[in-house]
Amino acid sequence: MSKTDSETRRANQLLLEAIQSPEKLPSLPLTDWDLLIRVARRVRLLGRLEADLSSMGLLDNIPSKAAEHLRASRNVIEHRRTLVTWEINRILWALKGTDVPLILLKGAAYMMAGLPSAPGRLFADVDLLTPEDRVLELEEKLVSKGWYKTEIDPYDDRYYRVWMHEIPPLRHRERGTEIDIHHRMLPRTSRLQPDPALMIEAARPLAEPRLCILAPADMVLHSMVHLFLEGDPVEGLRFRDLLDVHLLLCHFGQESGFWESLVPRASQLGLTRPLFYGLRYSEQFFSTKIPDFVQFELWGCKPNWLVRTLMDHLVPLAILHGHPDYPNSWASLARWLLYIRSHWLKMPPLLLVRHLSYKAYLRLRGITKKVDLAQLDLRQQ
């Protein structure tokens, strides 16, 4: 085994063990801590480690330097969490007197519903789902109360309006948090077209009755769609999104009827393929307990041998990042291939070529954002 292979394995192992058995972290040697911090930062799970250790009361039992890094990451997460909560509060304020359905998605939903995938998770913005014929009303109402449509270049604006499942983000003029308003799970062009009306109908209200979250099976399926279809060429499959899938499965798996409803619901929504992969890799990486009958029900929907073998090779390469000092060039290729795949599933070929070549053109012109160290106004970071 080459040094790169062995170091890749060591780094991946360290991360997986830390996530699965955080109680063992206090006995980790310093050099392992050093690597773990780098690897966990890369997949944005430092905050998760902090939350796990904190809930077990073990933060005082780890090296002080490690605790500093975890605290730094916790501070950012707590701040973002307050901002997202406040943004939701302000949305409700602005919508007083209207009855537009508001279904929280992803991080905001996990947080407001107090799900186990929320602690230590970094929150970017507020993702909302609402029926397509209410989007305009919602957008106008918010704009009249101080939000504005973020300026994006005309290509992206057209891309959003014509092809996408969401509208360009809104942002309040005095605050930084973005609101993404979705009217479906996936772009209009996608080969998979789960009917948003079914999901909206099944949504469950939260303690604040004007807010809803997706029903358990729908939420799990959405987390899988997000994992496999909203990739990033550099990040590849996001490990933290797979962790969300695992945590949601563990949580809802205890509700009666959840497992029984999962495959039928996926069939109804046309999402059996993401479900197949989601369960497969959640089990592979986190040993998620999945009832046999679910596996059996899904057997008919599995991809052919060739695709399965290919995915089984690509996913582990793309989802874990190995050792930062020993980059693995196969992993970058795997990430890129999975990115192309996710786009392939979302767009017809011609459009895909147009979209990817436009992105490639931006890269050639050096427009992808690279930080200028000298001009950088560090305070803006």
Add this chain to the structure above:
Amino acid sequence: MLECKQHDLVGLTSEARDIVSHEFDDFYIIYQPSSTETHVFNETTTEILNCLAHSSASSEYVMKWVSESIVSTENELDPLDIADAIQRLNELGLIDCFERENQ
């Protein structure tokens, strides 16, 4: 924008009860935990919050109370300033305006 009309009932939000305030010179530097924002309030704005500390009131009452409580020897307090401050506090999520039910 959302408007607080003259006859509306005005009250503190639950978030307003968590604010932390420190007086420097004639200004109040306020921290609002719910939004993580730091505000600078003048006396007028602070007095509005004080006025509502115990119970909700009509905006007319708030205006009257605030102009009487601020002893301004140099110039009269402009009612428009108070109305603006009420509007601003509403936007910041520190007070709520309710339409008074018709009786």
Add this chain to the structure above:
Amino acid sequence: MRIADQSIKVLEDNLKNCGLYVKFGSFTVRIHSDIPSVSELVNHFYAIYPCASGDEIIDFHIGIEKPKGLRRWYRPQSLFSVDGRLTFQPYPVEHAFPALEWGINWCIATRAHHLLMLHSAVVERNGNAILFPAWPGHGKSTLCTALVHSGWRLLSDEFGLVRPEDGQLLPIPRLIPLKNESIDVIRQFSPGAIIGPSFYGTRKGTVAHVRPPEDSIYRMDEPAKPRWLIFPRWIANAPLRIEPIPKSQAFLMVATNSFNYDVLDQTSYRLVTDMVNNCDCHTLVYSDLYEAISAIDDLTRIGHE
């Protein structure tokens, strides 16, 4: 152990292979570089900085290296990386060292959210510190360099690092980058200062680094208590003016001149409130360094008594 305890050969070898471990205050950095000018300047500037060993937790693993491929030979560049990620614009290879210095600051500013980070120079005497929060171009670095060559200890030229537990200021005595005219001003003011080569035509104009005096480096683990807030501004030919300012104004100037005031939520509010309450707050307009320093000496002596 200090960097100079190893031969330049070993240092170069470390930079190329396992990395060189350097301590800057409470931060430990591991540097990789295959650029000769970098190892030369690291040897020159970091000689008396403490080394760290490889078997501890390193804050930032960074590199400043030549890109791979043909680019190495045709208009050579230098690339800054953190944890192997190259998310920064390339610099001409001649500017590799300033890029390294900026890069380390970038790491601190974007990651050290366990501390409140003010954008401020900090100097200390008798355990009491002056903070000089200032916007770029207001002459903070020049004034700070002159002070640390006149009996004050440097905590930092760029970061007012406030420890949330007790509001104490943590030292991070890094090199001070002087820009354009300031370079000659300091050469004249303090001929003994250790000033490196000038880098012309960087994105910030001409830059030359000053190494902090030995004492500041040796005492990089000694925190200080904030005692004065002075907001400096250099204006050509302006007569010296040092005046108290209202605390509300000082609060706002400190809070808005911070790297992460917003991130730390109520902790920031508490720390800045305490700091402003405990400090005498002044503005300083100056054009002559000697006048400015003697005014600061007078002010802090009175304040100290």
